[in-house]
Amino acid sequence: MAPGAQVSLALGGARLMCGIVGALDLREQREFPEQRLSRMLGSVRHRGPDDRHVFQAPGIALGCQRLAILDPERGRQPLSDPSGRVWVAFNGELFNDAELKSELAKRGHRLSGHGDTQLWPALYLERGVELFERAEGQFATAIWDCDERRLLLGRDRFGICPLFYAKADGWLLFASEIKALLAAGLLEPRPDRKGVDAMFCAFAAGPRRTCFEGVNALAPGHFLEVTAGSLRERRYWELAFPNAGEERRDAEDRLLDELESIVESAVARRRSADAQVASYLSGGIDSALVAATARKVGPSALPAFSIGFDSSGPDERARSSLAAKLLELPLETLVPSAEEIVNAVPESVRAAESPILDMANPCLLLLARRVHERGYKVVLTGEGADEAMAGYVWHRAARFMSGRPARLIVRCLSSLLAPGTPASAAAEPAAPGAAQLAMYGALARVRAYFYSAEMTSALSEHDALSELDLDPERLRRLHPLNQALYVEYKAMLPGHLLLGKGDRVGMHSSVENRYPFLDEAFVRFCASLDPKYKLRNGQGKWLLRRLAKRVLPPPLANHPKTMFKAHSLCNLNAKPRFLEQLTCAESLRKTGYFSVEGVQHEQRLQRLLPSFAPRRFAADAAYTAVVTTQLWHHLFLGGGLCELPTWDSGL
Numbered sequence: 008m009a010p011g012a013q014v015s016l017a018l019g020g021a022r023l024m025c026g027i028v029g030a031l032d033l034r035e036q037r038e039f040p041e042q043r044l045s046r047m048l049g050s051v052r053h054r055g056p057d058d059r060h061v062f063q064a065p066g067i068a069l070g071c072q073r074l075a076i077l078d079p080e081r082g083r084q085p086l087s088d089p090s091g092r093v094w095v096a097f098n099g100e101l102f103n104d105a106e107l108k109s110e111l112a113k114r115g116h117r118l119s120g121h122g123d124t125q126l127w128p129a130l131y132l133e134r135g136v137e138l139f140e141r142a143e144g145q146f147a148t149a150i151w152d153c154d155e156r157r158l159l160l161g162r163d164r165f166g167i168c169p170l171f172y173a174k175a176d177g178w179l180l181f182a183s184e185i186k187a188l189l190a191a192g193l194l195e196p197r198p199d200r201k202g203v204d205a206m207f208c209a210f211a212a213g214p215r216r217t218c219f220e221g222v223n224a225l226a227p228g229h230f231l232e233v234t235a236g237s238l239r240e241r242r243y244w245e246l247a248f249p250n251a252g253e254e255r256r257d258a259e260d261r262l263l264d265e266l267e268s269i270v271e272s273a274v275a276r277r278r279s280a281d282a283q284v285a286s287y288l289s290g291g292i293d294s295a296l297v298a299a300t301a302r303k304v305g306p307s308a309l310p311a312f313s314i315g316f317d318s319s320g321p322d323e324r325a326r327s328s329l330a331a332k333l334l335e336l337p338l339e340t341l342v343p344s345a346e347e348i349v350n351a352v353p354e355s356v357r358a359a360e361s362p363i364l365d366m367a368n369p370c371l372l373l374l375a376r377r378v379h380e381r382g383y384k385v386v387l388t389g390e391g392a393d394e395a396m397a398g399y400v401w402h403r404a405a406r407f408m409s410g411r412p413a414r415l416i417v418r419c420l421s422s423l424l425a426p427g428t429p430a431s432a433a434a435e436p437a438a439p440g441a442a443q444l445a446m447y448g449a450l451a452r453v454r455a456y457f458y459s460a461e462m463t464s465a466l467s468e469h470d471a472l473s474e475l476d477l478d479p480e481r482l483r484r485l486h487p488l489n490q491a492l493y494v495e496y497k498a499m500l501p502g503h504l505l506l507g508k509g510d511r512v513g514m515h516s517s518v519e520n521r522y523p524f525l526d527e528a529f530v531r532f533c534a535s536l537d538p539k540y541k542l543r544n545g546q547g548k549w550l551l552r553r554l555a556k557r558v559l560p561p562p563l564a565n566h567p568k569t570m571f572k573a574h575s576l577c578n579l580n581a582k583p584r585f586l587e588q589l590t591c592a593e594s595l596r597k598t599g600y601f602s603v604e605g606v607q608h609e610q611r612l613q614r615l616l617p618s619f620a621p622r623r624f625a626a627d628a629a630y631t632a633v634v635t636t637q638l639w640h641h642l643f644l645g646g647g648l649c650e651l652p653t654w655d656s657g658l
Contacts, residue, residue, distance in 0.1 A: 025071075025072060026048075026051035026055065026514070027070065027181075027182065027183050028047040028051065028069075028071075028183070029069045029070060030067070030179065030191070031066065033174070033178065033179055034177040034236060037177075039063065039067075043191045043193070044068050046190040046192065046656070047070065047190050048070045049190065050656065050657060051072060051183060052072060053514070053515055054072055055517055058071075058083055059073075060085060061085070062085040062087075062094050062151075067151055069094060070096065071084045084096055088128035092153050093127075095124060095127040095131075096149045097123075097124045097146060098183050099163065099167070100277075100519075101142055102144040107126050107142075111126065111129045116133075127142075128150070136159060136241075138150075140243050143526075144163060145165075145521070146163045146167075147161070147170035147183055148162075155234070157232065157233070157234045158233040158234075160172065160230060160231040160233075161243075162226070162229060162230070163227065165391075165500065166227030166502075167510065168183070169224065169510055171183075171184065171217065171225070172231065173188050173222045175193035175194045179238070180193065185222055188222060192656070194222070196219055198219070198220060199220040199221075199222075200462065200465050203218050203362065203636055204454070204471055206362050207450060207454045207471075208451040208454075209471055209499075210364055210502065210503040211361075211498070211499075211501070211503045212361060212502065213471065213474040213502065214226040214501060217361070218639065228243060229241060247531065248485050248486075248489040248492070248534045249485075250484045251486040254489075255536050263557065266551070270300055270523065270529065270554065271303065272526070273524070274297060274304055274387065275304040277526075278309065278385075280384070282383075283383040283385070284384075284386070285312055286309045287311070287388045287389070288312065289313060289569075289571055290325075290330050292551070292564065292566055293393070293551075295330045295559055296389070296554065296558060297523055298336055299334055300523075300558065303558075308334070308335060310336070310381075311337065311339070312339050312340075312341070313340045314374050314571075315342045318580065319343070319345045319573050320366070320572055320573035321569065321572065323569065323571070324340055324342075326566060329562060333560040333563060334559075334563075341374050344581075345581040348370055348373070351373055352369050353585070355511075355512065357654055358372065358512060358515040359506065359507050360511075360639075361507070363631070363635050364503075364629075365503075365507070365508070365572065365573075365628075366572070366573035366575060367571055370573050371508050371513075372512040375512050375513045375515065375518045378518050379516040385518070385521060386513070386518060386519070386521070387521050388520055388521070388522055389523075390505070391523075391524030394492060396541045396547060397491075399495075399547070399568075403542065403545055405490065424453070424622070426622065428455040450628065451471070453628075454629065456605050456608070456629070457633050458600070458605070459595075459600060459602045462599065462601070475497050475498050488542055492534075492541075536550070547568065552565075574618075575630070575631055576627075578627065584650065585650055586634060588649035588650060589641065590606055590637065594637060594648040595637070597647065597648060598636075598637060600636055600640075601637075609626060613630070638651075641653065642654045
């Protein structure tokens, strides 16, 4: 292929989707083999149906499979500035694109159409490595400067869009999914036991670690600069909570007016698309606010999708149906059976490229599939409100979770939920005021029921919670409630909610999730507020609930907080053969992660103890992680554990 060549690769009849891949030679200027690049793209073909395109030059290759949401005709990428100096491959959306386009046009940049990919080269030429500070939205971006031979990999502030990288044979490989890195044929997939361990401590592998040895995630709010063969990770954004006592106080009506304006702007920017847009509706105030606001700021109501259960979990159909009726929204509700949920677990693990702890993941995968079947490419969701406005039950305990009382509470709770297990560093609060770390601590102690002696020994010095990118000095200056919210944004949100329940299950079915409550202006506003506007009289999201009373019909404005969840894997009335195969003695010994005796003991307790027993609260979630860790190993690390087919890299 000629230097600097840009080509389209034949799509054939394959279903493709939006994802970026690439390779940079860290030693010389070798040409990256076209067949390797093609396999990388093919491995993420589920991410979009609309286009496949590549750019190659000595020492660099970029590829993109695109879900066309804005400017389908002129949004092809990778693309460059008019001079051909700066090339970009971009997954996601810029929601301040109109502002950037006006600003860049005044600076003399030639821009055409209304796609947002073209803004990246112009923004780089204006601001260099500081460009990410001006980018607002959800994105994973690769930018190549031909003149400087500089590669920038950047990820959005909250971790909505994933981006992974690894070194192999002198190449830096990068992609939206780990599958693409493996498909290049230069990496031998091996487990990172520390990444697996983090799943049992913090519900996710961490901001930088994955479950694959040598494969790194780019942390949210960071970019990677690569020049002359060296890599440098740099932070471009950090959560800006004020010091305790310096939070904003104002007239409540003035704050309410400002909040309403911010929410309207956030929803309006996210419902803009040339593709069909829908919304998820649970019946809670967050999704109802998004749906009601979308109707107000748009030409019509958005179709709504919801999920309910007959016997597989708490059923919210009555509430979501009432919300749809009062908001005059067309609603379709998916009601998966236990068999459908369990049979979707392998696909969920394949999509997530890691173990999972929550049966909500396969449910959301099935819901995204239904959305895709109905012809929609974008859905608006209500995630992010609880993190910004203290909506979770553990936020109410934040004022008690500092210093010695926190350690005592964690130890007592852990002893109740995981009796007979030893305390460990991972079971202690890693930061002051981190209320939710009591939950992490209990889960961490439950590991002792399951881990093999080999696994325990290998991880004796590992503290998964220390890898959460927390700043203890910053935390100590914050109000206890804001300390808890800070940890929420760093831990549960990017790893558990946005990755496992967001991008992966959505993009697996060619559906892009958008989050108005993760709008930068909304997060800044909420972070600035005095905690009394977030949590008052034991009720979270106080100011947001005031907005709900202004915007929503009265029956919807006072709904209590409920968390969407299905029953744990061991409590679902479906036992396909692969579950038994994954946890049989032979399979457990093959992987070496878990004790045969420990797993069998927990299986006996599941039959003897009622599901509401405290002993089972954390153990059932950990057991789900045990099964899905075995399944992840089978799918990606050689098979041989059950009858299911392994993931095919195309090699």
